[in-house]
Amino acid sequence: HxxxxxxxxxxxxxxxxFDLAGHGQxxxxxxxxxAFSEPLPLSEMIRVxxxxxxxxLGRQKYDENAAKAVSSALRDLGYEEDRAASCVVECGGTFKSQHDTGKNLKTVVVFPKITGPSEEGGVKEAMEKMDLAGGKSLLEEGSPDQMIAMSSSPVFARMLQSKCSSWAQKKGCLKSLxxxxxTIGELDSKLLRGTPLTDP
Incomplete structure (x- = not known):
């Protein structure tokens, strides 16, 4: 129940x-x-x-091990901590601890495993939602290269599992990497020379 x-x-x-004040470990x-042993019946990612x-002022309302209880219960369910996780389908099954300094609150943010849209749609949707901070990507929008370059480790591991099952696909992925x-090496050397990245 x-x-x-x-x-x-x-x-x-x-x-x-959800406020865990007054809740014991x-x-x-x-x-x-x-809440999280089964994927949530959603097609789009939410942040819990x-x-x-x-x-x-509010410290005594919380069990001192509340955050630890949340993270270890999530780990037991196969969730991974990912500080770079964001609210996209590809990050389902991750969590991160945050300190909201403005409100002086400690939080654990969970990106739940969800039933999700169809596999293809999910990846495409995830890429569309990824915030490129308003900049233009050097790599072709939605290309495998761009998806590999922009993914955090857990997301990359998940993509590798679902997208690169054959040896040839893994080889292609390595080539992309x-x-x-x-490209990053070239950009680094430009920066070291003091050349603006916008220059050809």
């Missing part, structure tokens, strides 16, 4: 925040397990934020 909070998480259709572990601690490494 899922707890009320776990049921709310499983029923979430958009990013939401055992209760937190149970909630996380109930848990408040695990607060500043001086070598090309990306070369």
């Amino acid at each position: 899922a707890s009320g909070m776990a049921a709310s998480i499983r029923g979430a259709t958009e990013s939401d925040t 055992a209760n937190i572990t149970q909630t996380i397990t109930d 934020t848990f408040i695990t601690g607060a500043g001086k 070598e090309g990306i490494k070369e």
Whole structure:
């Protein structure tokens, strides 16, 4: 029987925040397990934020091991910590700890495993949502090279698993990585010479 909070998480259709004030470790572990043991029935990624601690005034409301309880329960479910994770389908199954200095809150942000759209759509959608900080990509939009270059380690591992099952595909992926490494090397040497990257 899922707890009320776990049921709310499983029923979430958009990013939401859950406050763990007053919840003990055992209760937190149970909630996380109930909420995330199965992929959430969503086609788009959401961000599930848990408040695990607060500043001086609110500190006593939180179990001192709340954050640890959240992360170890997630790890037990096969989730990985990824500080670079963002709200895209490819990051499903990751989490990161954050400190909101403005509100003086400690949080654990979870990007849940979701049932997701079809495989192809998911990757494409993920790439469209990745924020390029308004800049233009050096690599062709949506190309395998761009996806490899922009992915964090856990996302890359997941893409490798789903997209590069054959030896030839793995070889192609390695070739892409070598090309990306070369491009970065060229950009680095430009910077070291003091040449603006916008120059040809």
